[in-house]
Amino acid sequence: MDRFHFGKHSSSQFNEEMESIRTNMMEMGGLVEKQVADALQSLLTGDSALAEQVLQVEDRVDDLEKKIDEECARVLALRAPAASDLRLLIAVSKCVSDLERIGDESAKIAAMALKLAEEGGAPSGYVEARHIGNYVRRMLHSALDAFARFDADKAVEVAGEDEQIDIEYRTAMRSLVTFMMEDPRSISRVLNVIWTLRSLERVGDHARNICEQIVYLVKGKDVRHISVDEMEKKVRGKP
Numbered sequence: 001m002d003r004f005h006f007g008k009h010s011s012s013q014f015n016e017e018m019e020s021i022r023t024n025m026m027e028m029g030g031l032v033e034k035q036v037a038d039a040l041q042s043l044l045t046g047d048s049a050l051a052e053q054v055l056q057v058e059d060r061v062d063d064l065e066k067k068i069d070e071e072c073a074r075v076l077a078l079r080a081p082a083a084s085d086l087r088l089l090i091a092v093s094k095c096v097s098d099l100e101r102i103g104d105e106s107a108k109i110a111a112m113a114l115k116l117a118e119e120g121g122a123p124s125g126y127v128e129a130r131h132i133g134n135y136v137r138r139m140l141h142s143a144l145d146a147f148a149r150f151d152a153d154k155a156v157e158v159a160g161e162d163e164q165i166d167i168e169y170r171t172a173m174r175s176l177v178t179f180m181m182e183d184p185r186s187i188s189r190v191l192n193v194i195w196t197l198r199s200l201e202r203v204g205d206h207a208r209n210i211c212e213q214i215v216y217l218v219k220g221k222d223v224r225h226i227s228v229d230e231m232e233k234k235v236r237g238k239p
Contacts, residue, residue: 014079018088021071025092025099028064029144031057032099032106036140036203039109040133043196044126046117054110061103068096084217091217095147098206102140105199105206112192112199124179124186125193128172129200135165136203143207147214155214156235158207160228165204172197 035057042051072089075081081089139161146154176194180187215223215235223231 017071017075018085021068021092024064024068024071025096026144026148028061028068028096028099031061031064032102033140033144035061035103035106037137039106039113042110043113043116044130048114048117051110051113055107058103058107061100065096065100069093087217087220091213094213095210098209102203102206105202108199109196112196116189116192119189124190125176128175129193129196132165132168132172132197132200135168136200139165139204140207143210147210150218152215152218152235155211156228156232159211159231162204162208163228165201169197169201
């Protein structure tokens with residue numbers, strides 16, 4: 001399998017700067033991954049304290065995004081990187097934007113968890129939220145792992161999982177809309193679950209975006225806005 005290795009340079013400082021950027025992005029990824037897990041757990045268990053923690057972590061995520069962007073801009077300005085180093089900086093810059101948005105969606109889920117905890121009782125849709133949430137968590141973890149390993153083949157495989165998440169999301173939405181029609185008293189509470197499912201579906205979208213940047217980084221090919229089948233052909237050279 002063709003793997004990517006970013007260059008080593010005669011300047012030890014340049015090497016350290018590039019490694020720092022990678023390390024900080026992976027730290028941000030780990031933080032956001034935990035944010036998603038904690039937000040989902042707070043929703044399913046009615047844990048208001050955990051939901052509050054998720055909201056507090058948002059500032060740390062935002063700070064990391066700004067720090068990484070500043071590091072990338074400084075290297076671009078002072079080092080004039082080319083080839084794989086330039087692709088790494090571009091890919092990291094785009095990935096941290098997606099990670100920050102995943103953090104935003106986690107905060108939305110935590111806010112919904114607080115509302116639902118105040119109202120008491122588990123509304124319809126918690127089963128769907130658990131199922132889709134676990135699916136999304138695994139997808140995000142795999143996307144970050146593929147980035148850490150510079151593994152374009154794995155990235156394509158993970159990107160394909162977004163289609164299944166979309167299917168599960170549409171199925172859950174139809175079920176919840178039917179439930180609200182049958183029991184209008186549930187509308188307010190079930191709507192909160194629907195917004196949660198929407199946030200989870202968006203996390204899947206952002207995880208796919210990260211996978212697309214991995215392909216760009218490793219293969220130098222822009223695979224945005226194309227199907228997974230087309231992505232696979234570009235990456236694996238299939239006819």
